[in-house]
Amino acid sequence: MxxxxxxxxxxxxxxxxxxxxxxVDDGEILGFLGxxxxxxxxxxxxxxxxxxxxxxxxxxDGKDVLEQPQQTRKNMGYLPEIPPLxxxxxxxxxxxFIYDLKxxxxxxxxHMKDICSLIGLNDVYGRLIKNLSKGxxxxxxxxxxxxxxxxILILDEPTVGLDPKQIVEIRDLIKKLGKRHTVILSSxxxxxxxxxxxxxVVINRGKIVADDTEENILAGFDDEKNIYLTAQGDKxxxxxxxxxxxxxxxxxxxxxxxxxxxxxxKTAGECDIRKAVFESAAxxxxxxxxxxxxxxxxxxxxxxxxxxxxxx
Ligand code: ADP
Numbered sequence: 001m002x003x004x005x006x007x008x009x010x011x012x013x014x015x016x017x018x019x020x021x022x023x024v025d026d027g028e029i030l031g032f033l034g035x036x037x038x039x040x041x042x043x044x045x046x047x048x049x050x051x052x053x054x055x056x057x058x059x060x061d062g063k064d065v066l067e068q069p070q071q072t073r074k075n076m077g078y079l080p081e082i083p084p085l086x087x088x089x090x091x092x093x094x095x096x097f098i099y100d101l102k103x104x105x106x107x108x109x110x111h112m113k114d115i116c117s118l119i120g121l122n123d124v125y126g127r128l129i130k131n132l133s134k135g136x137x138x139x140x141x142x143x144x145x146x147x148x149x150x151x152i153l154i155l156d157e158p159t160v161g162l163d164p165k166q167i168v169e170i171r172d173l174i175k176k177l178g179k180r181h182t183v184i185l186s187s188x189x190x191x192x193x194x195x196x197x198x199x200x201v202v203i204n205r206g207k208i209v210a211d212d213t214e215e216n217i218l219a220g221f222d223d224e225k226n227i228y229l230t231a232q233g234d235k236x237x238x239x240x241x242x243x244x245x246x247x248x249x250x251x252x253x254x255x256x257x258x259x260x261x262x263x264x265x266k267t268a269g270e271c272d273i274r275k276a277v278f279e280s281a282a283x284x285x286x287x288x289x290x291x292x293x294x295x296x297x298x299x300x301x302x303x304x305x306x307x308x309x310x311x312x
Pocket of ligand 1: 011014015016034035036037038039040041042043
């Protein structure tokens with residue numbers, strides 16, 4: 001089990017992490033989701049013991065990563081955002097080098113073979129790393145994280161810079177690895193976390209703003225409903241007339257193009273304002289081209305959570 005307890009990290013005057021706490025159970029795949037600059041890499045570096053926190057602690061199965069670095073590190077494999085590869089080595093030479101560096105005790109040849117079969121590296125085992133595609137380099141990064149057969153895998157933005165086919169392959173690989181390892185997957189890409197993770201921790205400006213399953217995060221917004229409206233008319237008078245309708249909480253114009261207005265109206269869950277919208281359009285002389293209602297999507301919730309300003 002990983003326990004992150006009240007971690008704060010300051011870089012000079014800047015607080016990159018502010019009292020961050022969460023835990024990850026054995027066998028879980030946790031998505032650590034947040035926009036760029038939210039503090040994800042800082043948190044990953046602290047969890048793995050690469051940098052220290054200003055205050056707070058990280059425990060791996062009850063052991064502090066800074067107080068017992070050797071015991072905790074041997075249970076962890078880390079794939080940083082930029083994998084530490086030696087380009088003039090072949091894949092085999094590099095993995096053997098990491099094996100020696102980590103003082104691994106497993107049978108070298110068969111263990112390396114197992115990793116390369118699992119990761120899909122057999123075809124390029126004898127090739128120089130500098131001649132590999134970005135997708136294969138990323139696989140080598142995964143392989144180095146697996147050399148010490150760790151219980152826990154920490155993956156920092158593992159699909160950044162990959163093409164769509166490589167992204168699908170790497171996501172499938174993470175799912176496969178999740179069956180044998182506890183995984184923390186840090187990402188700024190919501191669909192990636194949705195596709196792969198059991199639970200999501202959302203971080204924004206150094207603070208945790210959500211920590212739950214996708215289902216429960218959505219359920220937390222169950223009492224809200226959005227009306228999606230495409231209208232034609234003068235933007236300001238359309239928005240004014242919608243805001244005047246009883247039960248409307250917020251009106252946002254997402255796009256105004258070619259005279260068409262793409263509008264989201266946030267209402268209280270029980271309240272159906274569609275008839276009132278129609279009457280407002282009729283009396284205001286503007287047109288409804290399309291209208292439908294639905295609950296907020298996870299993407300909308302994520303945007304809302306990460307738009308909130310830092311408190312204090
Ligand atoms: P993320 O991984 O979510 O993009 P980071 O953890 O890299 O976020 O950064 C969090 C914040 O801390 C950012 O504002 C970043 O500029 C700042 N930061 C990160 N590393 C350093 C550093 N070594 N020195 C100063 N500021 C840093």
